[in-house]
Amino acid sequence: MNYPSNVRIFEVGARDGLQNEKKMLPTSVKIELIERLVDAGVTAIEAGSFVSPKWVPQMADTADIMEQVARKSGVSYSVLTPNMKGYQGAVAGKADEILIFSAASEAFNQKNINCSIAESLERFEPVVAAAKKDGIRFKASVSCALGSPFGEEIPPSTVADVSKKLYDMGAYEISIADTIGVGTPKQTNKVLQAVADVIPLDAIGVHFHDTYGQGTANILAALQMGISKVDSSVAGLGGCPYAPGATGNVATEDVVYMLNGMGIDCGIDLEKLVKTAWFISDHLGRPPVSSVAKALKGKLV
Numbered sequence: 276m277n278y279p280s281n282v283r284i285f286e287v288g289a290r291d292g293l294q295n296e297k298k299m300l301p302t303s304v305k306i307e308l309i310e311r312l313v314d315a316g317v318t319a320i321e322a323g324s325f326v327s328p329k330w331v332p333q334m335a336d337t338a339d340i341m342e343q344v345a346r347k348s349g350v351s352y353s354v355l356t357p358n359m360k361g362y363q364g365a366v367a368g369k370a371d372e373i374l375i376f377s378a379a380s381e382a383f384n385q386k387n388i389n390c391s392i393a394e395s396l397e398r399f400e401p402v403v404a405a406a407k408k409d410g411i412r413f414k415a416s417v418s419c420a421l422g423s424p425f426g427e428e429i430p431p432s433t434v435a436d437v438s439k440k441l442y443d444m445g446a447y448e449i450s451i452a453d454t455i456g457v458g459t460p461k462q463t464n465k466v467l468q469a470v471a472d473v474i475p476l477d478a479i480g481v482h483f484h485d486t487y488g489q490g491t492a493n494i495l496a497a498l499q500m501g502i503s504k505v506d507s508s509v510a511g512l513g514g515c516p517y518a519p520g521a522t523g524n525v526a527t528e529d530v531v532y533m534l535n536g537m538g539i540d541c542g543i544d545l546e547k548l549v550k551t552a553w554f555i556s557d558h559l560g561r562p563p564v565s566s567v568a569k570a571l572k573g574k575l576v
């Protein structure tokens with residue numbers, strides 16, 4: 276097997292995680308979450324999103340978070356930006372990088388950002404041009420790569436096509452996202468292979484929601500191909516408000532436990548991470564969905 280020796284975890288709990296929570300958390304709790312994750316060793320973190328507060332009210336305080344969070348050198352603080360207005364927020368908030376996003380499902384893209392796939396790529400042109408001019412690097416996400424909440428068939432060639440367009444626009448990484456968490460490992464391998472045929476393997480990342488409990492199995496399939504960039508969310512928080520039925524992202528604790536057991540370094544302290552999973556879950560008033568956070572509770576917390 277072609278396993279990488281290191282994995283870079285991109286922690287999405289403060290954005291993908293909290294964007295879908297019914298309970299609105301105070302800004303101070305979100306900031307403490309980010310600072311705890313960084314203290315646990317996370318070096319790439321999505322701190323929030325500059326989207327319409329009418330669409331996603333949970334992210335309305337992203338500017339305050341970016342202004343107030345203590346920054347650690349060597350850590351990349353990222354925000355999701357859907358358009359130029361979002362990009363301006365990212366610049367004002369001194370984001371180290373931004374996330375742009377499209378999808379392999381037309382129906383999802385319409386629901387999520389109110390435009391077609393082709394229009395979304397056009398809409399990102401000025402964002403990309405400005406980011407290049409300002410020296411802000413950007414990552415891009417392709418949603419619904421393994422299935423659509425609206426029942427369409429998603430051919431791997433469509434995922435590859437959208438990925439290639441985003442890569443050609445200059446994204447340093449294309450994050451292949453199973454938005455509704457339905458994929459299984461062989462399918463994951465097939466889709467990632469189609470993407471790897473058109474862009475370099477080291478530009479491919481994976482983003483699995485864990486709706487059907489397949490997140491770590493699908494990450495294993497990606498690792499076996501040599502992919503070393505993984506998105507995950509502390510406590511398994513997450514979901515997309517525009518993907519009916521989708522639950523949280525694969526939990527960072529579950530991924531770190533698996534990587535530790537396989538001797539793959541990701542630089543994250545599992546004990547501090549599990550404590551952080553319980554910290555945020557206590558604020559949300561329920562236990563983490565992560566098996567590892569639950570298994571280690573008595574031992575560590």
Ligand code: HMG
Binds near residue numbers: 357416452454
């Ligand atoms: P629209 O209604 O078509 O946009 O929404 P518009 O340009 O007509 O603007 C409408 C209003 O929104 C205006 O305000 C704008 O100023 C405002 P009004 O005049 O009505 O008061 N507006 C904004 N406000 C703040 N920040 C902005 C912004 N842009 C416009 N950036 C829009 C289009 C893209 C804005 C909207 O659809 C939107 O915000 N969508 C975001 C949806 C979202 O955040 N989804 C979740 C993130 S994606 C995800 O989770 C998937 C991922 O995790 C991977 C995976 O798992 O698949 C990445």
Ligand code: MG
Binds near residue numbers: 291452454484514
């Ligand atoms: Mg997501």
